[in-house]
Amino acid sequence: MKVGQAADAAGVTPKAVRLWESKGLLPPAGRTSTGYRIFTDEDVRILRFIRQAKALDLSLEEIGDVLDLQRHGAVTCGKVTALLDAHIERLDRTMTDLKRLRRTLDRARKTARDTRARGQEAVVCHIIENTG
Amino acid sequence: MKVGQAADAAGVTPKAVRLWESKGLLPPAGRTSTGYRIFTDEDVRILRFIRQAKALDLSLEEIGDVLDLQRHGAVTCGKVTALLDAHIERLDRTMTDLKRLRRTLDRARKTARDTRARGQEAVVCHIIENTG
DNA sequence: CTTGACTTTGTCCTTGGGTCAAAGTTTTAG
DNA sequence: CTAAAACTTTGACCCAAGGACAAAGTCAAG
Numbered sequence: 342m343k344v345g346q347a348a349d350a351a352g353v354t355p356k357a358v359r360l361w362e363s364k365g366l367l368p369p370a371g372r373t374s375t376g377y378r379i380f381t382d383e384d385v386r387i388l389r390f391i392r393q394a395k396a397l398d399l400s401l402e403e404i405g406d407v408l409d410l411q412r413h414g415a416v417t418c419g420k421v422t423a424l425l426d427a428h429i430e431r432l433d434r435t436m437t438d439l440k441r442l443r444r445t446l447d448r449a450r451k452t453a454r455d456t457r458a459r460g461q462e463a464v465v466c467h468i469i470e471n472t473g
Numbered sequence: 474m475k476v477g478q479a480a481d482a483a484g485v486t487p488k489a490v491r492l493w494e495s496k497g498l499l500p501p502a503g504r505t506s507t508g509y510r511i512f513t514d515e516d517v518r519i520l521r522f523i524r525q526a527k528a529l530d531l532s533l534e535e536i537g538d539v540l541d542l543q544r545h546g547a548v549t550c551g552k553v554t555a556l557l558d559a560h561i562e563r564l565d566r567t568m569t570d571l572k573r574l575r576r577t578l579d580r581a582r583k584t585a586r587d588t589r590a591r592g593q594e595a596v597v598c599h600i601i602e603n604t605g
Numbered sequence: 606c607t608t609g610a611c612t613t614t615g616t617c618c619t620t621g622g623g624t625c626a627a628a629g630t631t632t633t634a635g
Numbered sequence: 636c637t638a639a640a641a642c643t644t645t646g647a648c649c650c651a652a653g654g655a656c657a658a659a660g661t662c663a664a665g
Contacts, residue, residue: 342490345611360653364620375661379614397581398574401652422585428576432571439568446561449529453554475631489644491621507630508641509653533621 344370348378351388358388366391366405399428476502479512483520490520498523523572531560 348353348355362368367387370378387408394404403424410420480487493499494510499519502510519540524535535556542552 342614354653354654356655359613364652373661375612376614377661395652397578418585418588422582425504425578425582425585429575429582432575432578436568436571439564439571443561443564443587446529446557450557450561451486451555453551453557475643486622488622488624491644496621507629507643508645509630527621 342380344378344380346390350385351392353388353392361388361391361401364401364405366401366408373394388436395426397428398432399424403428474512474517476510476512479517479520482517483524485520485524493520493533496531496533496537498533498540529557529560530564531556535560 343369344355348358351358358380359378362370368385370380370384370464373379390408391401391404394407395401399407406416407421409425474482476487476490480490483490490499490512491510494502498518502512502516522540523533525568526539527533531539532574539553539556
């Protein structure tokens with residue numbers, strides 16, 4: 342099948358399919374005599390896999406690593422678990438950062454409201470200078 | 474002072490200073506007869522402001538908006554409050570998404586561990602396929 | 606045979622800079 | 636004073652992960 346059909350079957354865009362192929366996540370697709378890419382059902386399975394993995398917020402590089410391991414017949418759940426653990430750790434760090442940011446934003450907003458309540462509406466607002 | 478000194482004084486890189494100037498966050502810097510940019514203490518204050526605002530995760534565009542308002546003498550805490558409110562709302566949505574993702578990752582990891590515990594170490598790991 | 610739908614490659618755009626190159630300038634050390 | 640080191644300039648290319656668009660070729664249906 343051609344790129345449009347393969348993309349539809351996997352629930353992604355043709356552009357994404359070409360990008361992923363160019364990044365080596367898919368083996369190079371076959372070509373017709375006129376240059377059109379030809380995809381197999383196996384390719385579609387890989388495309389679906391990539392889509393699912395992206396839903397877990399894995400980067401294309403991480404997904405490529407897993408796919409390479411699979412191709413070498415070496416993908417063990419232990420390896421995937423390690424990958425997910427590292428990913429979860431990263432995510433937790435991000436969320437910690439965001440929580441801290443959220444508190445800072447709340448403080449900044451409170452400062453803004455207080456300043457406003459004191460009727461200093463027309464002066465330059467120094468909220469941000471005071472948060473750092 | 475020149476770009477390096479200004480950058481040091483503000484705690485940012487020269488590259489960032491040039492970028493921010495090119496995006497209009499800074500007024501165009503003066504130049505020496507040989508083309509070197511000249512920055513004033515006021516410029517450094519603006520650079521610090523941008524750095525603080527970035528610490529609040531505001532985009533350069535948002536920061537530029539605030540700076541433009543300031544230049545028109547029109548920055549009221551009401552406007553900044555509105556900007557921060559919108560930003561906080563966006564942040565909360567992001568965190569909600571991340572929490573959902575975290576649960577999905579936890580489930581995926583549990584599946585991996587369970588599969589591994591059943592001694593299927595050598596088979597292709599189907600964790601990701603089962604999470605979508 | 607023509608029209609429309611599809612595909613190809615290519616380019617530019619996004620965010621916020623990092624990195625490198627070639628060339629000119631300034632400063633510092635000897 | 637001069638040579639080297641440090642700094643600055645512009646420009647170009649790079650990252651993620653595609654989106655949008657263009658020009659040109661191809662395929663299928665009427």
